[in-house]
Amino acid sequence: MKMIAPSVLSADFSKLGEEIKKVEKGGADIIHLDIMDGRYVPNITFGIPVVESIRPITELPFDAHLMIVEPEKYVEDFIKAGVNMISFHMDATIHSHRLVEKIKNLGAKAGVVLNPATPVNTLEEIIHYIDYVLIMSVNPGFGGQKFIPQTLQKVKKLKILMEETGRTDILIEIDGGIKEENIREVSAAGVNIFVAGSSVFKAENPAEAVKKLKEKVRF
Numbered sequence: 001m002k003m004i005a006p007s008v009l010s011a012d013f014s015k016l017g018e019e020i021k022k023v024e025k026g027g028a029d030i031i032h033l034d035i036m037d038g039r040y041v042p043n044i045t046f047g048i049p050v051v052e053s054i055r056p057i058t059e060l061p062f063d064a065h066l067m068i069v070e071p072e073k074y075v076e077d078f079i080k081a082g083v084n085m086i087s088f089h090m091d092a093t094i095h096s097h098r099l100v101e102k103i104k105n106l107g108a109k110a111g112v113v114l115n116p117a118t119p120v121n122t123l124e125e126i127i128h129y130i131d132y133v134l135i136m137s138v139n140p141g142f143g144g145q146k147f148i149p150q151t152l153q154k155v156k157k158l159k160i161l162m163e164e165t166g167r168t169d170i171l172i173e174i175d176g177g178i179k180e181e182n183i184r185e186v187s188a189a190g191v192n193i194f195v196a197g198s199s200v201f202k203a204e205n206p207a208e209a210v211k212k213l214k215e216k217v218r219f
């Protein structure tokens with residue numbers, strides 16, 4: 001399964017609804033929402049009221065990538081606001097297992113995020129409980145950064161861990177620096193969900209940009 005998840009981080013926030021409609025037309029599968037608190041990462045984006053206000057715009061699933069400390073305090077509100085998938089950074093919370101269970105019990109898909117320097121083996125125990133893994137291919141905090149090539153090895157390591165633990169059903173999401181030039185190679189490594197911010201929303205025609213990314217990963 002291959003899915004494109006445009007990140008609205010690089011969209012024009014003065015017309016967020018229209019921006020979402022554009023990528024929906026281009027065939028986006030998921031809308032990726034980057035939630036930053038200025039503490040876990042050195043940047044601040046938006047929160048629950050914004051998610052609520054864009055929820056009626058589209059029926060596409062909302063994927064909240066929480067780059068916040070103590071994510072356990074906010075997951076319920078995000079899910080109530082209409083988020084369907086939630087990922088958090090394991091080092092942002094003390095009780096990862098409890099949080100995964102909480103997210104799932106509230107009816108959303110639960111994912112954990114690995115920063116570029118976080119090894120795959122930190123997933124060894126939590127892998128039995130999660131629905132997806134988000135691998136950061138840049139350092140979290142900003143759009144428009146360069147893809148870190150070592151990430152491809154990491155995806156391969158994750159595939160091995162999935163085989164070893166019998167969790168080949170887990171989806172692999174990648175986030176950072178994804179564009180037309182590299183998406184096919186990243187896809188070949190085994191990634192399922194491709195987050196793309198600047199390569200979609202900074203393009204002249206975001207709908208067309210999504211369409212092109214989709215075509216590249218079709219086979």
Ligand code: DX5
Nearest residue numbers: 140141143144176177197198
């Ligand atoms: C970075 C965010 C990404 C970001 C990706 O912290 O998690 O989702 O929007 O942006 P691009 O695709 O521009 O690298």
Ligand code: ZN
Nearest residue numbers: 034065175195
């Ligand atoms: Zn993200």
